[in-house]
Amino acid sequence: MAHNIRAEGLEKVYADTKALDGVTLDIEGGKILALVGLNGSGKTTFMRIIAGLEEPTRGSVLVDKGKMQSHELRKVATLIFQRTATFSTSVFDNVAFGLRIRGITKDQIERKVSEELASVGLASFQKRKAKRLSGGEQQRLALARAFAINPDLLLLDEPTANLDPASAIAIENIIRTIREDERRTVVLSTHNLHQARRLADKIAHIHYGRILEVANPDQFFMNPSNEITRKFVSGELQF
Amino acid sequence: MTVHSPKKRRRISKKLLGLSALAVILVAVATYVYLGSRSSPKQHLIVSTTTSLYETGLLDVLKVEFEKRYPMINVSFISQGTGLAMQTAMRGDADMILVHDAARELKFLQDGYGVNRKIVAYNFFVLVGPKEDPAKVKGLPPIEALRKIKESGEKNLALWVSRGDDSGTHAKEQSMWKTAGLDAANLRKTPWYLEAGSTMTATLKMAEEKGAYTLSDIGTYLVNLSNKNIKLEVAVESGKDMLNVYSAIANNPKKIEVARSNFDASTIFIKFLASEEGQAIFEMFGKTKFGKSLFIPYIRTLRSGSNPEVVKWVQELAYFDGTECPAQYRYQSEGLY
């Protein structure tokens, strides 16, 4: 069943910058949380820590009330990067990677890969070189790759930021189907407020490494309690 | 992590290439091993020698004939200047030397590194130069020729190229300048005296390019002349001052421990060079191509008495205390002297 995630007092310091300055956030299991904020506000850093790709300088991540270390988080969470990363192999091998390292049998791999590629509309792309796919196709590949390993927590870092409108819509449709599923917990970062409104169950505003507001979409847009958030939503916010 | 994929076509061709690369490597290694094992008789004799013997091709013939006679010994020649050849032997990296510098050979014996010296052949250096002979030395005695070359050089009429390395040829050249009463160290600073610092062939080619005079052994000169590498002509030949004597010396097994195991092979080789068969090889070499022997067998000449004057010169130039090898430098030398 879907897991509840809690970030508690997360801090992250790089050299002389503080990317996260005490972030505490609850992410409800089975729902989609959208994380919005200006560029450089700490969205990516937050996502990477939750995904277990980086250690916080302070603070912890709890899954269902139990603290998890980075290497444990990596087993239950997966992050889809803003700029898609692909292995220099075929589309099939990219999706199969996660399965192979888990020791799944060859037949099961073939079945699963075909299934996931079909679910993102890349069924006929199996033999193609992954790096030759278009931007939108690569993001769909990334999703198929993530689904194949069945993560409890799916993190999407600005998944449509670099895509053309048609591809962006395709990705959003896939995300919608996850939502209907309600088996996974999803965190989606975006600077597209409309997208957040379209897709999320809850929206959190992060600003210079701090959470300013967490609310459901209607409240977030109509009536945010934080002054800065209000400015952000209305587009008035200067750097 | 195993790699299984339904994309058979591409996998196969990559696998094929990978396998063929592996095959090539295996073939290469096998060939290497094969080539290496093809010549592994019991003993490897290493002879360090002069470039003038090496470059003429005489040694190839000696090797073939010697190994026919003694198939259990594999002889290899390392070509270096006389000085370097001696150092290599002193280090034990060579088992014997075949060189042409009596003064340094004596030191080699005196320092205890060598035993059983045997003079095997001789020939003459030649002083060669441009056809026009700007210094007008053709036919003159060698020492006088050198003096005239110096005079012409100072008048900017002629040039001289010196070997400039530690070879026996260079040592000869330096001693000739000394006999002529000139200080070689000073000569090096003059513009008409050039130093090649290289092999005999390279030195000859430099002399050719510059239209200069130089001292060469007859073998290398004739070989290069017939290859049309040079057009220099002989200005001065023969005469006692141009004598070039080749001797073989074995490493002293008592002093150079690492060479002890090959002392027998060295002895066999030296005896071969001194034998009728070996001496015949020296005499025959170059006869058909150049009409004369490039290396005159000394022992044959000695025994036949055909040229007592040259024998006298050899003894004056290259004998120590009246013998080619004084008794204290002989070791297990039955049958050699």
Add this chain to the structure above:
Amino acid sequence: MLGTILDAIQQALILILSGDQEVLAVTLRSISTSVLATSLSCIWGLPIAITMGLFSFRGKNLIRSLFNALLGIPTVALGLILYLLFSKSGPLGIFQLLYTPLGISIGQSVLITPILVSFASSAVESTDVEIKDLARTLGASDIQTGSIVIREALWGITLAVIASFNRAFAELGIAMMIGGNIRYVTRVLTTSIALETARGEIAFSIALAIILMAIVFAITGAINLLRKD
């Protein structure tokens, strides 16, 4: 002048096509000594290169600078050092490596290992950091991550190996000093070219040089064909 060169090239082609046994043996010896040298370098160099590419550790920059500096070592200088080491009166004299093809291989391996390590570690390092993150976020262990990074860098590593082979194949200083250019034993293409040039046998030298370069081009060409695959 041009006539002489063309003449020589013509003679060279005739020589190659006639299949001279000794030339064949010399060529094979060149190839096999360099293949062995490259293999040795891979054995002791690739683990170092991969470690350097994958991990950061204290002293890494020092090691990297060391290898970069060794890249520029002149072969004659290295040849001289190895010569003194391999000499019968030197510290490694008991192995009797001097004047043997194995000695040449070991010497060349010392020469090319800095090349292999520098290029291969660069290739691994410059694999996108994203690949590491991608592998990790898909649940790969450190070993699994390491091996996928290596697989992504395989092309660059292959190029490093080929570059090392070419360097060994075409070098003269070590083959000459350690091998001694002994006929039928340690004579290779480069030392033959040097000898025949010194002897004034220009046509023969050019023939050997053509063979040498043809092999280098063939290998490089074959690798590039692989790339397009």
